[in-house]
Amino acid sequence: INNNNYTSSFALQAIIMGALDKRSGRTFGPPGNKKCVFFIDDLNMPYVDTYDTQSAIMLLTQMITYAQIYNREALEDKIELVDIWFLTAMNPKAGSFMVNPRLQRPCTVLTTFTPTAAIISGIYSAILDR
Numbered sequence: 001i002n003n004n005n006y007t008s009s010f011a012l013q014a015i016i017m018g019a020l021d022k023r024s025g026r027t028f029g030p031p032g033n034k035k036c037v038f039f040i041d042d043l044n045m046p047y048v049d050t051y052d053t054q055s056a057i058m059l060l061t062q063m064i065t066y067a068q069i070y071n072r073e074a075l076e077d078k079i080e081l082v083d084i085w086f087l088t089a090m091n092p093k094a095g096s097f098m099v100n101p102r103l104q105r106p107c108t109v110l111t112t113f114t115p116t117a118a119i120i121s122g123i124y125s126a127i128l129d130r
Contacts, residue, residue, distance in 0.1 A: 003042040009055035013069060020084070029082040036084045043088040044099065054100070060086065061103040 001015055019036060020028040030036035046054040063069055063081060071077040090099070099109075115123075 001038060001040045003040060003045040003056065005045060005047050007046045007056045009059035010072065012056045012059055013072065016063070016084075017079075020081070023082065026078060027080045027082055029084065034083065038084065038086050040086060040088040042091045044090045057100055057103055061100065064103070064106050 001012070003012075016038060017028065019030070019038070021031050023029050040060070043057070046056040048054055059069065063084075064086060067081045068078050069081065071079055
């Protein structure tokens with residue numbers, strides 16, 4: 001799922017729900033007994049509104065924290081989400097450069113840096129010298 005400045009919670013919910021099947025009652029998940037991993041690229045790109053929030057990020061926070069969302073056509077209906085995981089990446093050169101603490105709380109955060117030419121040379125020299 002590619003995020004950009006125009007990604008809204010409505011669009012994100014439509015994309016995610018499009019990949020899930022109804023299992024029973026209010027429960028939705030991937031087809032069969034499979035697991036589904038959603039890769040969300042450019043996590044920090046959705047527009048930051050006047051309240052310092054990003055609607056798509058708040059929906060993602062709700063999905064991860066509570067494993068449920070609300071049906072947009074009938075707001076009294078909750079949709080339970082099962083067997084889904086999220087993997088995200090952030091754009092280091094654009095966007096808000098911050099991850100909302102509510103979203104970051106249940107997640108594992110890994111940071112990698114672009115290796116220098118000396119590091120790459122050292123890695124491949126060790127491999128090729130064998």
